[in-house]
Amino acid sequence: MGRGQRLGLFAGSGVGKSVLLGMMARYTKADVIVVGLIGERGREVKEFVEDILGAQDRSRAVVVAAPADAPPLLRMQGASYATAIAEHFRDKGKHVLLLMDSLTRYAQAQREIALAIGEPPATKGYPPSCFAKLPALVERSGNGLNGVGSITAFYTVLSEGDDQQDPIADASRAILDGHYVLSRALAEQGHYPAIDVEQSASRVMHNVVPQEHFELARRFRAVYSRYQKSKDLIQVGAYVSGSDPQVDDAIRLQPAMASFLQQTMFESASMEESLAQMAAVLNPQN
Numbered sequence: 001m002g003r004g005q006r007l008g009l010f011a012g013s014g015v016g017k018s019v020l021l022g023m024m025a026r027y028t029k030a031d032v033i034v035v036g037l038i039g040e041r042g043r044e045v046k047e048f049v050e051d052i053l054g055a056q057d058r059s060r061a062v063v064v065a066a067p068a069d070a071p072p073l074l075r076m077q078g079a080s081y082a083t084a085i086a087e088h089f090r091d092k093g094k095h096v097l098l099l100m101d102s103l104t105r106y107a108q109a110q111r112e113i114a115l116a117i118g119e120p121p122a123t124k125g126y127p128p129s130c131f132a133k134l135p136a137l138v139e140r141s142g143n144g145l146n147g148v149g150s151i152t153a154f155y156t157v158l159s160e161g162d163d164q165q166d167p168i169a170d171a172s173r174a175i176l177d178g179h180y181v182l183s184r185a186l187a188e189q190g191h192y193p194a195i196d197v198e199q200s201a202s203r204v205m206h207n208v209v210p211q212e213h214f215e216l217a218r219r220f221r222a223v224y225s226r227y228q229k230s231k232d233l234i235q236v237g238a239y240v241s242g243s244d245p246q247v248d249d250a251i252r253l254q255p256a257m258a259s260f261l262q263q264t265m266f267e268s269a270s271m272e273e274s275l276a277q278m279a280a281v282l283n284p285q286n
């Protein structure tokens with residue numbers, strides 16, 4: 001992801017969204033971190049501030065919370081207010097990391113209000129105004145004018161499994177510059193962060209990384225995906241080693257790839273380290 005990019009974090013509940021956002025808040029190099037906790041459970045607020053954000057780094061963080069029991073108007077305002085704080089720091093030339101949890105709850109608050117004032121529901125009970133509000137909020141983040149200051153933003157979006165029908169998930173995917181999909185299957189295996197590499201995509205990667213990095217990531221995805229495609233056969237023992245050299249490669253590299261993709265809650269990794277590790281995983285001999 002690039003500075004000023006807006007990404008969606010798509011996942012069901014309890015798959016590790018908050019923990020992942022917390023890790024970003026703790027280990028980012030951003031000047032200011034603005035967290036908007038919108039429509040989530042009230043006890044998550046205390047948890048996020050005390051346990052996940054931690055004590056030492058709170059000096060550069062601003063948390064705006066409008067939990068689920070707050071009126072819908074307050075929840076909408078909360079998201080807008082968090083964005084306004086981020087804009088304020090960006091306009092002062094700061095690099096801001098904006099973490100919004102969650103965009104779905106924001107849309108649901110707008111749905112409550114719109115239905116109450118008599119707007120007719122359209123898609124899955126969401127009135128048309130919900131879909132107009134989403135880009136209006138998301139478009140406020142991004143790079144500042146003339147390259148001064150930036151808001152790099154993560155918006156969490158609730159989506160259960162491969163439910164592509166959810167209109168908010170659909171609409172968000174269209175307006176964001178990329179998305180990470182967290183997979184429940186990975187989380188159940190204890191693989192954290194449970195990022196589904198195959199389903200996740202960045203729309204600006206080719207603009208922000210050098211050619212070698214891009215190529216390395218492409219190769220990683222190709223090998224990873226080859227293993228996933230043959231996984232069922234391999235696990236029931238139906239794959240005969242030697243029948244496809246590329247699959248043999250993927251099986252050999254699989255343990256290293258899986259461990260490269262995991263990170264514990266209190267582990268930080270720099271860009272340089274990660275790139276070196278990725279290269280080492282793909283070229284184990286050198």
Ligand SMILES: Nc1ncnc2c1ncn2[C@@H]1O[C@H](COP(=O)(O)OP(=O)(O)O)[C@@H](O)[C@H]1O
Nearest residue numbers: 013014015016017018019020192193263264265
């Ligand atoms: N990186 C991680 N390492 C270990 N456990 C994790 C990690 N991320 C999430 N978990 C586990 O998953 C649980 C749910 O995570 P949470 O971020 O609260 O989910 P969500 O916000 O998606 O509802 C956590 O309480 C923790 O036990």
Ligand SMILES: [Mg+2]
Nearest residue numbers: 017018040044
């Ligand atoms: Mg959460």
